[in-house]
Amino acid sequence: MSRQGLVLFVLRRLLALAILLTTVSFGVFSLLYLAPGSAEQVLLAGRPAADAETRNEIRERYNLNDSFAEQYALWAKGAVRLDFGQSIRTGEPVLTAIKDRSGLTIFLGVYGFALAMLAGVSLGILSAVRSRTSADRGIVMFSIVGASAPVFVTGVFLLYAFAVLLDLFPAFGQGEGFLDRFWHLTLPAVALAVGGSALVVRLTRAGMLGALEQDYVTFARARGLSARRVLLAYAFRNALIPVVTAGALVLSFMLTGAALVEVTFALPGIGALLIDSVNFKDLPMVQGLAMVLATVVILINLLTDILYLFIDPRITYSEGTA
Amino acid sequence: MTAVLESRARSLPRQAILETRGLAIESRIGGRRRTIVCDLDLSVAAGETVGVVGESGSGKSMTARALIGLLPQGLSARGSISYAGRELLQLPERELARVRGSEIGLILQDPFTMLNPLLRCGRHITEVLERGDARGVSRRARRAEAVRRLAEVGIAEAVDRYPFELSGGMRQRVAIAAALAGDPAVLIADEPSTALDATTQKEILALLKSLQEARGMGLVLITHDLRVAFAICDRICVLYAGSLLETGGTAALEVEPLHPYTLGLLLSEPPGDRRLAELAAIPGVVPSPDDVAEVCSFSPRCPWAQPICRAGRPPLEPVAPGRLSACRRIDEIRSEMRQRHATVVQPAPPRDTPAVAAPLVEVELVEKVFGDTSSRRVQESVVALAGVSLEIGPHESVGLVGESGSGKTTLARCLVGLETPTSGRISIDGIDATDYDALSTADRRRLRRTVQVVFQDPYSSLNPVRSVGSTLREAIELYNPRSARHARQVDALLEQVGLPASYAVRKPIALSGGERQRVAIARALAVKPRLIVCDEPVSALDVSVQAQILNLLSSLREELGVGYLFITHDLPVVRQVVDRVYVLYRGEIVESGPVDEVIGAPRHPYTIRLVDSMPRSSPDWLAASAPPGAP
Known part of the structure; x- marks a missing residue:
């Protein structure tokens, strides 16, 4: 695919991203609008006897008296200037709050992703190479258990086993400095990684088994290439497309999984922020988070599609497929 | 000798x-x-x-x-x-x-699966050169060596190309160069030319033979x-x-x-x-x-x-x-x-030429273009048929010969309504069969009873979950809903194609390739068609089985008077079953006439090359190789 074609492809996809974000923002906005309860009820929750004036003041401040369309238009006007308003709960600007919390979640997500891919790919290759042995069966069994265990169950189990019983890792806190943080976030990252790695194991194994049966692998071995080269440059590279697809899914899952893991391990990341904000009906915050998360997921997918191009020279994105 | x-x-x-x-x-x-x-x-x-x-x-x-x-x-x-x-x-x-x-080196049958699709052709060679102690050699020297090796098989320009950018014959050349990159003393070639067209097959065999002689290789x-x-x-x-x-x-x-x-x-x-x-x-x-x-x-x-x-x-x-x-x-x-x-x-005595009669099938200037034909993307479209005309008389058996990509299968699919020509006209038994979708149901039924089809691969053309009997019964019922004697008709059909009646209860998986092709022929015969379009019906079969099926087709023709449009790349095969032959090359008919004349004294350069590519044991066969790429 030509460089120009690639640029066009990316531009088209970015346009699609803008359309998608608009749709998502409108969807989230309407759902929150329709959900029972409103901001002033939450803000006044502790003071049931609040007078009408206070109530009205709050409604005015958050534009709650405007029509739905006006409210959305007001929000959208700010959003295009990357101003997502202020949190109802804390009064902090939404973007600042998200920025403050994102460091932890990014660390956790990347850590978990790396663990999931590392374990998933190596176990997947191992199980394909040793197919029909007890090692293979054990790995397949692990992948079934891993795929079916919910993140919070894995999390609680890990906490109990490694923090409480063995006391190898801390049970809470996010640590100071890189190494300390690394140590603190190991258990949450493992909890996040288990489900994803199970998926990667299965797809790697299936892809490798398929590739190892191909004529080009036989032909490579017949030319006396080393076992390592046959395994990596031939079998694994050809099995890479489904693995990368799984990688994108796993990375997206790190975001949704973060909500569960951060609550389980009491970590103040984006996931925890999202849950708090939804509970509080903190509409600007939820809306802002939804935008950020949607953008990240869409960009991950775009990145995956571009990655395909580098893996397989046969793939091109012609006009109309974007 | x-x-x-x-x-x-x-x-x-x-x-x-x-x-x-x-x-x-x-x-x-x-x-x-x-x-x-x-x-x-x-x-x-x-x-x-x-x-x-x-x-x-x-x-x-x-x-x-x-x-x-x-x-x-x-x-x-x-x-x-x-x-x-x-x-x-x-x-x-x-x-x-x-x-x-x-x-010891090895090359395999299928050039389309033998090379790593993700590696450039030159890399297939340098990776062999890099083994063991040759690490000190510079990258540029290795590349030059890869070019030299590819030049040895006549395809130096492929060094930076990916396998998917090359034709089957070119890929097989790359594979041979890769297999020989380590200079083996013995080369094992497993059906190295079977997946290739006749003319390419000859080139590859000639190449192998010359490499073997030049290198003194086993x-x-x-x-x-x-x-x-x-x-x-x-x-x-x-x-x-x-x-x-x-x-x-x-x-x-x-x-x-x-x-x-x-x-x-x-x-x-x-x-x-x-x-x-x-x-x-x-x-x-x-x-x-x-x-x-x-x-x-x-x-x-x-x-x-x-x-x-x-x-x-x-x-x-x-x-x-x-x-x-x-x-x-x-x-x-x-x-x-x-x-x-x-x-x-x-040799058999020459066949009587059938009496001249109104043709059963007339194909006039049929064109078929695949892909987007709108002006903006003309370069993305593929012309499969460029104005093809042919005639098939009643009870006549006509051959259509061409290599892969010549458009022969497209023409067959147009005839039976699986594709619609971009332009031109097809008439079958007086009905305009150019566009099956535009026909009335009655006309369409009549066409399907007139023309039936047998496909190349008997392993995929029969529904694997249905028994042979139910496949045949379905074909009978579709065109004869009122007939009550289906079971007897199934038995009769099986007998016609030389299978015992007991096969009716079998599933396709329990049959050999030749038996499956017999069932496919029986299914086509179920509606008593006047013409059967046979698209490479024997090319997936073993030689001994192929002869059985060819004999069956000949005897069915004599017994039932059914005609064939026999599509193949194999000249000796087509000679055994047809009266007249059309030679299709890149979507155009380049030569036609009685089969003995066309094969015996070909006139068009492409036909000459095709006839010349039939394997012969005389020692000059491989030597007299036409330059690659010539028509």
Whole structure:
């Protein structure tokens, strides 16, 4: 695919991203609008006897008296200037709050992703190479258990086993400095990684088994290439497309999984922020988070599609497929 | 001929470089042990070309794999394979890997799956050069070497291209260069030209032969095609159901085969230079080696079989100078075989040309363009048919010959309404059949009763979950809903195609390829069509089975008066079944006429090249190679 074609492809996809974000923002906005309860009820929750004036003041401040369309238009006007308003709960600007919390979640997500891919790919290759042995069966069994265990169950189990019983890792806190943080976030990252790695194991194994049966692998071995080269440059590279697809899914899952893991391990990341904000009906915050998360997921997918191009020279994105 | 014999005999070196003794290959899947090959003695010397000829199920491909120590999982080899004094079966994997590529090379059948789709062609060669101690060589020097190696196979320009950018023949050249990158002393070629078009096949065989001679390499050519083996081998070993039935020098073996199977195989091959009244098909199918372990493996299908043939397995014994045969009765039946060889190849009298009548099918200037035809993307569209006109008379059998990509299958699909031509007109039995969708239901039904189709691959053209009987019943009911005697009609159809009525309850998976193709033909016959479009109906079948199906088609034509549009790339085959032939090249008819005239005296350069590419055993066949790329 030509460089120009690639640029066009990316531009088209970015346009699609803008359309998608608009749709998502409108969807989230309407759902929150329709959900029972409103901001002033939450803000006044502790003071049931609040007078009408206070109530009205709050409604005015958050534009709650405007029509739905006006409210959305007001929000959208700010959003295009990357101003997502202020949190109802804390009064902090939404973007600042998200920025403050994102460091932890990014660390956790990347850590978990790396663990999931590392374990998933190596176990997947191992199980394909040793197919029909007890090692293979054990790995397949692990992948079934891993795929079916919910993140919070894995999390609680890990906490109990490694923090409480063995006391190898801390049970809470996010640590100071890189190494300390690394140590603190190991258990949450493992909890996040288990489900994803199970998926990667299965797809790697299936892809490798398929590739190892191909004529080009036989032909490579017949030319006396080393076992390592046959395994990596031939079998694994050809099995890479489904693995990368799984990688994108796993990375997206790190975001949704973060909500569960951060609550389980009491970590103040984006996931925890999202849950708090939804509970509080903190509409600007939820809306802002939804935008950020949607953008990240869409960009991950775009990145995956571009990655395909580098893996397989046969793939091109012609006009109309974007 | 004798001169050739002598010169070949003289060039025969004594010392075998790769040799097997009592090689046995077994599979063991789920605790069941099956024999693939047993007691196989093969040898090849430096500078010698040995052909291993066999049909599917003979074990020839697994033998090739065993020779290089690459049997698939679940298969194991016993006996002895020695290379230059070393016993390969005893070698640990690490040392065996060093033998592969630099001592013994292997190329496989399918050029479309043999190369790594993600690596550039040049990389396939440099990665072999990089093995072991050659690491010090600079990147640029390695690349130059890759270009030199690709130039040796005539395709230096492919060095920076990916395999998917090349045609099958070009990919096979790249594969050959890659297999030879480690300069092996012996090359094993497993059906290296089978997946290619006739003209490309000849180029690849000529290339292999010239490389073998230039390098003084031993070449083991594994093939199902005796004609190919005759054309390039010094010695031939005939493999059947896992054991050797005959070996001998090529010239002597071609003149007089000394095993009934070899004779049968030879006679099953439709000759390219004449039409036979009937091909001498071998009845039945190749048995599994375990079913014939204690008897002569060919005895169930042999016309000369006697009780003595079933008393233990006959050994391969010398029967003439330089000739080995596993036939116990060869001395008794030798003259009979010679006689049969002589009579069967007698040409049939020329067919009467059918009386001139209004044509059943008229195709006028049909064009078919695939892809987007809008002006913006003209370069993305593919012209499959560029104004094709042809006629098929009632009861007439017409051939359509062309290579892959010539548009022959597209034309067939247009005729039966599976594609709609972009322009032009098709008329069948007076109905305008250009666009099946535009027809009334009644007309469409009439067309389908007039023209039926048999596809190439009998393994995918039958619904695997339905029994043969229900497939046929469906075809009958569709056009004869009121008929009540379906069961009897099914039996009659099966009998017509030479299958027992008991096959009605079987599922396709329980049938062999030839039997499936018979069922597909029966399904086409169910509506009593006047024309059957046969799209490469025998190219997926073994030679002996192919002859059975060709004979069936001929006899059906005589009994039922059904006509054929016979689409094929195989000239000898088309000569046996059709009256007239059209030659299709890049979407255009370049030549047409009575089949004997077109094949006997081709006029268009492409037809000449096609006729020239039919394998012949004369030594000048490979030498007289047209430059690649010429039409």
